[in-house]
Amino acid sequence: MKKINVVESVLQANDAIARDNRALMSGASLLSINLMSAPGSGKTALLEKTLPALAREYACAVLVGDLQTTRDAERLEELATAVTQINTGRGCHLDAAQVAEGLRGLKLDDIDFLFIENVGNMVCPAAFDLGEHLRVVLLSVPEGDDKVGKYPTLFQLADAILLTKVDLLGVLEYDIGRVRDDLSRINTRAPLIELSSTSGQGINQWLTWLGEQHRARATPVAIGLKDD
Ligand SMILES: Nc1nc2c(ncn2[C@@H]2O[C@H](COP(=O)(O)OP(=O)(O)O)[C@@H](O)[C@H]2O)c(=O)[nH]1
Numbered sequence: 307m308k309k310i311n312v313v314e315s316v317l318q319a320n321d322a323i324a325r326d327n328r329a330l331m332s333g334a335s336l337l338s339i340n341l342m343s344a345p346g347s348g349k350t351a352l353l354e355k356t357l358p359a360l361a362r363e364y365a366c367a368v369l370v371g372d373l374q375t376t377r378d379a380e381r382l383e384e385l386a387t388a389v390t391q392i393n394t395g396r397g398c399h400l401d402a403a404q405v406a407e408g409l410r411g412l413k414l415d416d417i418d419f420l421f422i423e424n425v426g427n428m429v430c431p432a433a434f435d436l437g438e439h440l441r442v443v444l445l446s447v448p449e450g451d452d453k454v455g456k457y458p459t460l461f462q463l464a465d466a467i468l469l470t471k472v473d474l475l476g477v478l479e480y481d482i483g484r485v486r487d488d489l490s491r492i493n494t495r496a497p498l499i500e501l502s503s504t505s506g507q508g509i510n511q512w513l514t515w516l517g518e519q520h521r522a523r524a525t526p527v528a529i530g531l532k533d534d
């Protein structure tokens with residue numbers, strides 16, 4: 307019983323900080339996106355494609371979570387307005403307090419998109435609200451077509467699901483139908499975008515989705531209003 311209380315209080319404390327983070331970022335009119343996946347699914351590679359494309363229209367910043375090293379931040383530092391690496395040590399996920407610390411180092415009013423690359427893990431990040439506006443989950447073809455059913459919690463929470471490395475579809479045995487079938491039971495709300503950072507396939511669809519999300523957030527009161 308005591309153990310359960312401890313876990314709950316950790317999550318409650320996290321959620322309180324996450325609410326403050328969200329309020330801070332909403333107040334600055336930026337859109338924040340938490341990218342989650344297993345290690346190696348292509349989060350950083352996708353950002354390497356995404357950031358230069360968005361830079362024509364938007365100012366982008368990145369918070370990158372990893373246990374150790376600044377390797378991802380080094381890959382991205384030339385491509386964004388600001389890139390901050392958060393080392394979690396042994397932590398298998400980012401938490402809201404770490405993101406709050408990262409936000410303190412950014413000029414939020416000057417940023418349109420904040421991408422948060424979470425620690426590569428398909429379980430722990432799902433439990434920790436960071437205060438992000440949207441959650442994007444990546445699933446790469448080499449991981450296998452059974453993962454949506456095996457890690458439902460992560461996929462349930464997603465606002466978009468990206469099937470990455472689709473350039474490998476002809477090389478590996480992979481049944482997209484199985485992924486769609488699992489998603490039909492777990493999450494019918496999020497679009498499934500098939501893409502490859504290597505070939506560029508699907509990247510425009512991803513960029514279009516990002517643009518739509520940004521516009522929807524910038525003009526929320528316009529939705530449903532009649533001009534009478
Ligand atoms: N074939 C292929 N490889 C990719 C693609 N995207 C990423 N990779 C490779 O997958 C590996 C892991 O990518 P990375 O972006 O570091 O994954 P992360 O750990 O999720 O950030 C790297 O060797 C990338 O070059 C892709 O679309 N196609």
Ligand SMILES: [Mg+2]
Binds near residue numbers: 350378423
């Ligand atoms: Mg990475």
